[in-house]
Each structure stands twice: as C-alpha cells, then as structure tokens.
Amino acid sequence: MGEKGTIVYGVDPLIVHDHYEIDYRHSYAEDSPFFVGLSKGKLLGSRCTGCRYTYATPRSHCMECGAPTAWHEVPLSGRIHTFTICHYGGEAFLKETPFTLILVEFEGADTLFLSRLKGVKSEAVRIGMPVRACFSKTPAFKVTDVWFEPADRE
Amino acid sequence: MRPVYMISGGITKFAKAHPDKDFRFMVKEAYDYTLRDVPRFSKDMIDGAVGSYFSDHFTRQLKAASMAQDYLGLCPKPSKRIEGGGATGGLCFQSAWEAVASGRMNSCVAFGFETMSRVNTWKGNEFIALASDTNFDFPVGGFYSGYYAMMVQRHMHEFGTTVEQMAMVSVKNHINALYNPYSQKAKRLTIKQVRESPMVATPLTMEDICTMSDGAAVCLLASEEVAAKACERPVKIIGVGSGSDAMRMADRPHGKVILLPHEQESDYAHLKYPGVHSFRGGRMAAKLAYQMAGIHNPMEELSFVELHDAYTSSEIQTYEDLGLCKYGEGGRFVERGTPFMPGIDYGMSLPKQERLPVNPSGGLLACGHPVGATGLMQAVFAFWQLQGTMSKHLGNPTLQLKNPRRGLIHSHAGTGTYITVSILEAI
Ligand SMILES: [Zn+2]
Numbered sequence: 001m002g003e004k005g006t007i008v009y010g011v012d013p014l015i016v017h018d019h020y021e022i023d024y025r026h027s028y029a030e031d032s033p034f035f036v037g038l039s040k041g042k043l044l045g046s047r048c049t050g051c052r053y054t055y056a057t058p059r060s061h062c063m064e065c066g067a068p069t070a071w072h073e074v075p076l077s078g079r080i081h082t083f084t085i086c087h088y089g090g091e092a093f094l095k096e097t098p099f100t101l102i103l104v105e106f107e108g109a110d111t112l113f114l115s116r117l118k119g120v121k122s123e124a125v126r127i128g129m130p131v132r133a134c135f136s137k138t139p140a141f142k143v144t145d146v147w148f149e150p151a152d153r154e
Numbered sequence: 155m156r157p158v159y160m161i162s163g164g165i166t167k168f169a170k171a172h173p174d175k176d177f178r179f180m181v182k183e184a185y186d187y188t189l190r191d192v193p194r195f196s197k198d199m200i201d202g203a204v205g206s207y208f209s210d211h212f213t214r215q216l217k218a219a220s221m222a223q224d225y226l227g228l229c230p231k232p233s234k235r236i237e238g239g240g241a242t243g244g245l246c247f248q249s250a251w252e253a254v255a256s257g258r259m260n261s262c263v264a265f266g267f268e269t270m271s272r273v274n275t276w277k278g279n280e281f282i283a284l285a286s287d288t289n290f291d292f293p294v295g296g297f298y299s300g301y302y303a304m305m306v307q308r309h310m311h312e313f314g315t316t317v318e319q320m321a322m323v324s325v326k327n328h329i330n331a332l333y334n335p336y337s338q339k340a341k342r343l344t345i346k347q348v349r350e351s352p353m354v355a356t357p358l359t360m361e362d363i364c365t366m367s368d369g370a371a372v373c374l375l376a377s378e379e380v381a382a383k384a385c386e387r388p389v390k391i392i393g394v395g396s397g398s399d400a401m402r403m404a405d406r407p408h409g410k411v412i413l414l415p416h417e418q419e420s421d422y423a424h425l426k427y428p429g430v431h432s433f434r435g436g437r438m439a440a441k442l443a444y445q446m447a448g449i450h451n452p453m454e455e456l457s458f459v460e461l462h463d464a465y466t467s468s469e470i471q472t473y474e475d476l477g478l479c480k481y482g483e484g485g486r487f488v489e490r491g492t493p494f495m496p497g498i499d500y501g502m503s504l505p506k507q508e509r510l511p512v513n514p515s516g517g518l519l520a521c522g523h524p525v526g527a528t529g530l531m532q533a534v535f536a537f538w539q540l541q542g543t544m545s546k547h548l549g550n551p552t553l554q555l556k557n558p559r560r561g562l563i564h565s566h567a568g569t570g571t572y573i574t575v576s577i578l579e580a581i
Contacts, residue, residue: 010173013173013174015173018214020214028289031289055405056404057290057402057404057405059405063400063405064407081308081430082304082305082307082308082311082430083304083307084300084303084304084307084355084356084357084358085353085355085356086295086297086299086300086303086354086355087352087353087354087355087356088276088279088297088299088354088355089276089279089295089296089297089300090276090277090279090280090282090283090295090296090297091274091276091277091279091280092280092296093280093295093296093297094276096295099295101294101295101300101301101303101304101355102304103304103403103404103430110407110408111404111405111406111407112403112404112405112406112430113404114290114291114294114402114403114404115294116294116295122356127307127308127311142293143289143290143293143294144293144294
C-alpha cells in the first residue's frame with residue numbers, strides 16, 4: 001500500500017486517505033449449534049429448563065429466571081410481526097437494496113426472529129402474513145443462511 | 155446523596171464535518187465557552203472530568219477521551235470515558251452527577267464529542283449498526299433506520315399512528331431549529347415535503363431521520379457550595395433515571411406495561427408490552443427520574459422536554475414512554491399540537507399548540523447527532539432554557555419559554571438498549 005503513495009484530498013487542512021482492515025478468528029461459542037442447525041435446515045431456539053420461557057433465538061441462559069436453556073426446534077413457518085423495506089443500508093448491504101427485513105413470530109415461542117423476506121413484491125408485504133423458512137444450500141455459517149418467503153409459494 | 159447543580163455549559167456548532175478541528179479542539183471550544191460563562195469559577199476548582207464518545211470506529215483512536223483530557227489541561231485530575239451507544243452523552247451527564255452527588259467531587263466536567271465525518275454516510279451507518287448484535291442482527295442487513303422502521307411499523311399497527319403524524323414531528327423540530335444557530339439542518343418543511351423526500355426504510359424518509367455530525371458539548375456540574383459561589387443562576391438536577399432492554403429486538407418480552415404513578419393497569423388491559431413498539435428502558439428511566447424528582451404527573455409538572463428524536467417515530471414513541479400521554483396516544487399528541495412551541499408559525503393548524511414544548515432546540519433531527527455530544531447538548535439547551543439565557547446564547551429570544559420551571563432531557567441508545575432521563579429545575 002505504502003508504495004502506491006498517499007492519496008491527498010486537501011491541503012488546508014491536510015486530509016489524507018487512511019485504510020484500516022482486520023480479520024478475526026470468530027467463535028460462535030455456545031451458540032454454535034444454531035449455525036450448524038441452519039446448514040441442516042433447522043431453526044434452533046432455546047427453551048428455559050426452569051420457567052419454560054421459549055426463545056426463538058439462541059440463548060444459553062434464560063433472561064427471565066437465569067436457568068440454563070435447552071435447544072428447541074422452532075417451527076419452520078410463522079407470521080410477519082413487523083417489517084420494513086430498506087432502500088438504503090450500511091455500506092456492506094447497499095448493493096442489496098432494496099431488501100425487506102422482518103421480525104417473525106412463531107406458534108409456541110415467546111420471542112421473535114429477525115430475518116430477510118424474499119420472493120415477494122414489497123407492496124404485498126404485511127403484518128400477519130404467513131411465511132416459511134428457506135435455507136441456503138451452500139451454508140456460510142451466518143445467520144443469513146436462513147431467510148423467509150411467503151408460505152403459500154412453492 | 156448531595157444536591158447537584160449544573161452551573162454552565164457550552165456547545166460547538168454541529169456540522170456535517172469540521173475538518174479544520176479535531177475532536178480535542180472541538181471539546182476545547184465548548185469547554186472554553188463553558189468556563190467563560192461562569193467567570194467566578196476557575197479551572198483549579200475542577201475536581202475531575204468524564205468524557206464521552208460513542209464509536210472507536212469513527213475515532214480510530216482508542217482512549218480518545220484521554221487526549222481531550224490532556225488538551226484541556228485537566229491532567230492529572232481524575233477522568234474516565236463513558237460509552238453507551240446513542241445514550242453516551244446522557245450517561246456521561248449522569249456519571250458527572252454521580253461524582254458530585256456522592257461527594258467524591260465538588261465539581262465535575264462532562265465533555266462529549268463525535269467526529270462522524272471521517273467516513274461516508276453509508277459506512278457510518280454500518281459502524282452504528284455494529285451496535286446491534288453482530289452474530290444475529292447486523293448480518294441480516296445491519297441498519298438502524300431499518301430497525302426503527304420495523305418498530306414504528308408495529309406501533310402503527312397497534313395504535314393507528316400515521317406517517318403524517320410522524321412528519322409533523324419533523325416539521326416542528328426543523329422549524330424550531332431556524333432560531334437555533336447551533337443547529338446543523340434548520341429549515342421550513344411541510345408534511346408533504348417530509349413524505350416526498352427519499353424513502354430510506356419504509357415508512358421512514360430522509361426527513362424522518364437525523365443526520366450524522368461532528369461536534370462537541372460540555373456541561374459543568376457542581377455541589378451546592380460551589381454553585382452558590384461560582385454561578386449567578388445555577389440549575390438544580392432534581393432527578394436522574396436510566397433503563398435498558400435486550401440487545402436483540404427479537405428478544406423483547408410481550409408482557410405488562412411498567413406503570414407510572416398517574417396510570418392504571420386497566421389503561422393497558424390488552425397491550426402486550428413492550429414488544430417492539432415501545433421502549434421499556436425509556437419507561438424505566440422516566441419512572442426512576444420522576445420518583446427522585448417527586449413528579450406525579452409529568453404533563454402537569456414539566457415545562458419542556460428535550461428528547462432523543464433520532465427518528466420522528468422515536469419521538470412519538472418517547473412521548474408515551476415518558477408518560478406525557480398514554481401508550482398509543484403519541485400520534486394524536488403531536489397532531490393536537492401539544493409539543494409545539496408557542497409563538498412559532500408551523501404552517502399548519504394546531505388546536506393545542508404550546509402545552510408542553512418538546513425539542514424546542516430542534517432536537518437531533520435538526521441540530522444533528524454527534525453521538526457522544528448529543529446528550530450533553532440537550533443538557534446545555536435545557537440549562538439555558540431554565541436559566542432564562544437562551545437569548546444571550548442563541549442571539550434571539552424566540553426559543554426562550556416564559557419562566558420554565560422544569561425541563562426533562564432524554565438520551566437513547568440503539569433500539570432502546572440504554573436510555574437516560576434527567577430532570578432539571580430552575581431555582
Ligand atoms: Zn427461565
């Protein structure tokens with residue numbers, strides 16, 4: 001980089017280009033089974049072994065009572081609790097705009113799940129719409145290995 | 155706990171970028187203004203400082219508050235950095251309050267800053283979104299405007315809140331700011347213009363959302379003894395409260411409303427709370443602050459509110475959290491004109507204009523949101539308002555309320571994860 005010289009945007013004040021990049025060795029730790037689950041077409045949430053509170057997301061200990069939770073398969077279909085269509089986004093996602101974010105509610109779960117909605121015209125999206133989980137055939141071991149589509153589509 | 159007073163404050167002009175001044179210089183500018191305003195106070199009376207800035211990504215300088223501390227010439231006095239997302243400034247204010255209330259310090263400087271202009275807006279949005287869960291939320295499309303859009307979409311579904319009501323907040327705050335020379339984005343707008351500006355995340359348009367800024371703000375807090383000695387018109391901090399909520403919006407409960415003294419359980423028989431439509435942390439912060447301040451009905455006992463309107467929607471949601479109206483009534487609260495300033499023409503008919511002005515300064519929507527400075531900026535505007543010195547500091551009397559008695563300031567971090575409420579009183 002240094003050999004290419006420094007980009008100067010202005011001289012008074014002196015403004016120069018500065019680059020920063022970093023790679024991490026990132027462990028999903030106790031949440032790992034969730035990400036492995038996505039690669040097998042499963043959506044794993046957590047159910048409290050104490051108070052039975054049921055989370056649609058991984059959480060090894062219950063937020064309500066502090067007891068350990070057990071893995072629990074969240075149904076693969078649910079309903080849109082709320083949504084938005086993003087026409088802008090963080091830089092990393094700008095090229096994907098417009099995209100639809102949804103929070104999904106499930107029968108038998110006390111909490112929601114954040115995901116993308118695909119395969120539907122944005123004008124048709126509404127709260128209460130039935131949706132089903134779809135899984136990537138080539139898992140990246142990211143939460144985006146799952147997304148949702150309208151339940152009535154095959 | 156000892157009584158704590160605010161005795162001075164200062165703000166830099168918030169702007170898209172200040173390439174000619176780094177964060178230390180900006181803090182120094184606000185700090186010098188603060189000291190100049192209390193000539194009987196001198197630097198040797200300062201016992202310590204608390205610095206606040208939100209993002210190490212924006213600064214790309216860890217321990218940046220140490221650099222501001224030495225630039226101000228406050229070494230080797232006690233100092234630390236406070237960080238709490240969007241609520242960073244409000245938390246910093248309360249940390250300085252704690253230092254004085256506990257007796258550890260007789261006077262404490264709270265300084266805050268942010269330099270967000272160093273990256274482009276969309277990179278900036280990405281940085282901010284790193285304040286959401288980076289395993290579960292960020293990768294899905296990390297974008298705070300999207301998160302808040304989902305929250306208000308649900309608010310609209312539950313309560314019938316409309317985009318026009320949200321646009322009224324934008325019109326109000328941008329017009330208020332016409333009289334505030336510190337603001338970044340003052341302008342006369344109409345509801346139609348707000349709705350016709352580019353859509354960011356449905357239903358929020360560009361004019362529903364605050365901008366990124368560079369800026370700094372400073373508050374000087376002191377004990378009763380120091381306040382009496384150094385300041386002609388100190389303002390008393392009579393209540394502080396704060397609250398929190400789960401990082402992932404998805405994990406928020408759907409239970410019972412946390413009630414304020416003037417509410418009853420029957421008011422909310424069918425409401426599942428907070429879900430994603432309300433900020434439980436804001437309600438908790440308000441409840442604690444009202445308790446300390448002895449406030450039973452905020453609508454009757456407050457003179458004005460400076461709240462964290464990063465989004466027009468969150469201003470409406472916050473009216474409810476603060477108990478200015480019941481949950482579900484936030485949209486009608488603004489529609490009636492209750493939070494508008496007296497004596498300002500907003501270009502629309504408002505039956506109850508001026509009952510309880512909210513964001514007389516123009517709020518984040520129009521002043522800008524240099525995160526670490528924002529909560530302190532609100533404190534400075536509230537302080538000047540309660541001192542009756544708005545005219546002196548802003549150069550015109552339009553935003554000065556007549557004999558305001560109590561002001562509430564409210565600072566809020568990403569989707570309501572940390573929220574602070576502090577209440578100031580004229581003496
Ligand atoms: Zn439990």
